[in-house]
């Protein structure tokens with residue numbers, strides 16, 4: 001069985017990926033503060049900020065591919081904690097890139113739509129990044145470290161993820177669903193756009209990049225719909241039978257946050273759609289599937 005190293009297996013994406021790939025590959029997964037147990041997956045605590053130990057980790061596992069999802073992924077945390085963000089998101093990535101290159105392992109790095117300033121939207125791979133948040137900067141610098149130090153890589157810039165996770169860090173969809181089921185109002189931004197991506201579709205793409213040995217380079221992956229959180233929340237209400245009136249309009253300028261938010265980071269996914277065989281779910285399709293077992297809204 002081929003061996004795959006997943007960094008951040010206790011995270012939203014890493015956990016979904018490990019659960020999906022564990023029957024096909026021998027999976028080794030790193031976590032830090034949250035020990036997770038996934039049957040059939042070897043998980044262990046490892047601090048990727050401790051660069052000196054990364055080479056030993058990679059040499060011990062000697063994987064066919066490394067999927068690097070671990071990151072400080074909260075933009076507001078990164079805006080306040082520059083050193084931690086740079087140490088993990090950029091320099092940890094650099095060390096992994098060097099090791100992957102030495103071992104001949106394929107490195108798949110999950111980057112973000114936050115590398116763009118969001119002034120235009122519909123960003124393709126040829127568009128120049130111009131991050132406005134520290135998180136976006138550290139992730140973009142991570143991309144540069146990879147191109148500088150590793151020749152066999154996929155950099156996958158993804159849109160905002162939603163779906164079911166391990167429960168460790170509920171994502172925005174799970175939080176909205178919980179609040180809606182309690183009958184609470186859902187204040188959501190109307191003038192900030194994303195191509196929200198169902199986590200299952202991100203997993204689908206990454207598993208094809210692992211299997212497709214010849215596939216490498218930079219790819220964008222967003223969901224098929226460009227939408228605001230307001231529009232997303234209205235669709236969620238429809239999926240669970242809650243009244244759309246629960247969703248309240250908020251403007252981006254009304255929300256105080258440590259990190260600036262790009263107004264339109266929607267991604268153009270034409271390149272990846274040509275390279276892979278993907279069936280991407282619209283928000284409505286994905287929510288109907290995800291909320292199939294959710295109790296119907298009852299006031």
Ligand SMILES: NC(=O)c1ccc[n+]([C@@H]2O[C@H](COP(=O)([O-])OP(=O)(O)OC[C@H]3O[C@@H](n4cnc5c(N)ncnc54)[C@H](OP(=O)(O)O)[C@@H]3O)[C@@H](O)[C@H]2O)c1
Pocket residue numbers: 007008009010011012013014030031032033034035046047048049068069070071072073074088110111112113139158159160161162169
């Ligand atoms: N979620 C999104 O909407 C989104 C959108 C675009 C791009 N991305 C990118 O996709 C990737 C996955 O995102 P996600 O939402 O799954 O992230 P997440 O849920 O926040 O998980 C982050 C993971 O990183 C681990 N980690 C944190 N600090 C670490 C350290 N010093 N050493 C080792 N591991 C450490 C965490 O471990 P513990 O929990 O055990 O501490 C956790 O497993 C990230 O690279 C992110 O930048 C995410």
